[in-house]
Structure formats: structure tokens, C-alpha cells
Amino acid sequence: KQEVTQIPAALSVPEGENLVLNCSFTDSAIYNLQWFRQDPGKGLTSLLLIQSSQREQTSGRLNASLDKSSGRSTLYIAASQPGDSATYLCAVRGTYKYIFGTGTRLKVLA
């Protein structure tokens, strides 16, 4: 059974810091891994999708890496801003469904 864990559960940093959010999964047989952002009371915004054959994806200040063999992914946020404050979720796609991680609640202080 696939289990997805995110560390840390919560993070509070001053503006401008570079951040690393971690996602680990127990079953390496995945199709892809997706990082999402969720604002309080809102739905999900897709940030980056990494296919199983890829090692990383980049979008603006965000960079996500995938090491399938070790069951790990990291989301790197450069030069964090208060607007980055949200919950970040990773999800791995198995045969037919996504399994979500527990999330990291990020707060960037101005």
C-alpha cells in the first residue's frame, strides 16, 4: 500500500529564504508525482508535474526533483515571498489514482 509522507509538517520562514520541502513515498512504481498548492478553504493549484522518467521540473522560482528509486521528491522554492504562504501537497500517481501526502503548511513572514 502506497504511503506518502511530507516533512516538515509546518514551516515558518522570513521572506527571501530559499526553501526545501520534502515528499517521500513507499512504493516506487509510480507514473508521476505532482506538487500542488492549497490556500485555506480553497481547491488545489497544480505547480509541477514530474513524470516517472524525469528527474526534475522547473517553473519560475519553483524546482521539483524526483528520485524514484529512493522514493523521494523535493520542492525547492527560491527567494520565498509572503504570497507563497499556503499548504503544499505532493501526490503520487499509481495505477489509476493519486495518493496525497500529509502536506506542509508554509508561512513566509514579511
Added chain:
Amino acid sequence: GAVVSQHPSWVICKSGTSVKIECRSLDFQATTMFWYRQFPKQSLMLMATSNEGSKATYEQGVEKDKFLINHASLTLSTLTVTSAHPEDSSFYICSATFGTGGNQPQHFGDGTRLSIL
């Protein structure tokens, strides 16, 4: 990009009422739609997967008679919470994907907050 619309965004109703939530893919044909439930400060839990024209596949522990899912067309899936009770209060989110391949991304709606009094 792909857009998924979920309606309503917020529902407050009395215990015993049945509530229907709609999930529409606006600019693509959604072969598969997923329904998730999220409790406060917790992650998303998959409730069921529905493919157009066939019965939904429910996750273990999800009552299929309680949560009725219909996926009658390639652009619309509905979740009906029947005889809702306060413990059904939650945030429900749908997602849609095109094709059945495992490498297809999921596109999420904005969610429906359901509050049962």
C-alpha cells in the same frame, strides 16, 4: 490550461437533506473523474473514481449508498450526499483527467464546502 468547474462552492443545509455537487470539465473531455474528501488540516482522501458511462469504483470504507456518483457524460460528474448528517460536513473536491493513461495529470475543481447543521 484545462479547467474544472465545481458547483456549488459552499452548501449549508439541515440534517437529513440530500446534497448534489457537480463537477464539470469545461474545455476537455474527462474520461475519468475523481472525488476526494478533506477534513480540516488533513490531506485529501480519495473517495471514488468514476469513468464515463460506467459505475464508480469506491475506496474501502466509503459507503456507495451514501455517496452516489454519476458520470453520465464526458464533461460532467455528480456526487450526491444522501441524507446528510453533521459527520458528513467536509470539503469535497473533484478532479478530472483525460485518457486512462497513468501519466495524465489531474485537474482539480475549487472544492465544495459542505456544512450540515
